[in-house]
Amino acid sequence: MLNKNAQLTIFIIIAILIIAVIVLFFAFRSGIQREKPTSPEIAPIKNFVEECIYNVGEDALFFIGLHGGYYVPPRFSISLGIPYYIKNNKTLMPSKENIELEISKYVDEALLLCAGNLSEFNNFQIAQGKPKTSAKIFDERVILNVNYPLTIIREEEKSRIAKFENEIPVRLGKIYNASSFIVSEHLKREICMSCLLELQEKENLSIMSQDSPEESSTIIYNIFDENYLFEGEIPEIEKYLFRFAVEY
Known part of the structure; x- marks a missing residue:
């Protein structure tokens, strides 16, 4: 008799738990505001x-x-808001x-x-x-x-x-990886030019560098996405450009 009472108690507890879970599920579900499919009118x-x-x-x-990835250029930037990714032998590249x-x-x-x-x-x-x-x-x-x-x-x-x-469809992830490669090469103080050329061909990027006209010991890198053309307001057709500076 005791065993039957114990079994009955267990069944009652399980039933209560199941009912509680169902009630909580529907209460939670009703609390979620689902966005209706867009009607033709709107x-x-x-x-x-x-x-x-x-x-x-x-x-x-x-x-x-x-x-160089900034909405507001950081303190360590050259003219036109081009940020340093390396300054005083320290990496400043944004994540x-x-x-x-x-x-x-x-x-x-x-x-x-x-x-x-x-x-x-x-x-x-x-x-x-x-x-x-x-x-x-x-x-x-x-x-x-x-x-x-x-x-x-x-x-x-x-x-x-x-x-x-x-x-x-701007290939910003590939551009970011190329920028990271350039920074790591500069930190080693030895640029692997063949690696850079291989990277350009593999990812269809154009990487150009130039000395800064106003900052000594500074190189500006320009990376172009050859796959993306932008029609500007002028109108002109431009390739997507990402640029940053490194101090050497």
């Missing part, structure tokens, strides 16, 4: 913002490329994660200006939150994930979209 707004993200992201990549943060800062600030043109959708009331970008650098591309809350009201219908994603 699809143009989503497409507009995604185009903004691409354009702003492209601008961000070109700007940080001209400044890939830091460059991702710099790209994200640029996109966050510039996106508000671009998306300010949402006013052209005058059939809707659009409330905008603050964008928060997470940039990720890969060998062949840069992906931008943007959390940009938009509340869209038309008549009595209210919709909300927040998650946007776009990618730009």
Whole structure:
């Protein structure tokens, strides 16, 4: 009899635990705000913002490329905001994660200006939150994930979209690796020119160096992505450029 009572108690406890887990699951699930599929009516707004993200992201990549991965050039920089990657025999090269943060800062600030043109959708009331970008650098591309809350009201219908994603096919990961190789070679005080040529051919990059016209014992490296052409506002066709300086 005791065994039966013990078994019954165990079954009751297990049943209570199962019910508790089910209740918690559905409570948690209901607390998650799922983003509904974009309706045809607001699809143009989503497409507009995604185009903004691409354009702003492209601008961000070109700007940080001209400044060695920085949105705001650091203290140890030469003219035009070109940063030192080696200064006083110390490595100052930013990490890939830091460059991702710099790209994200640029996109966050510039996106508000671009998306300010949402006013052209005058059939809707659009409330905008603050964008928060997470940039990720890969060998062949840069992906931008943007959390940009938009509340869209038309008549009595209210919709909300927040998650946007776009990618730009700049091979910043490969450029970063090439930059890291150049820095490591300089620190060894022996540049392997054949290795540098092999790297260019393998990755289809152009690496050019020049003496700084104003800073002694300083070389400026320019790395071009031969696979990416940028149509500027002039309009001109340019290859993507990433540059930095080293002191020797």
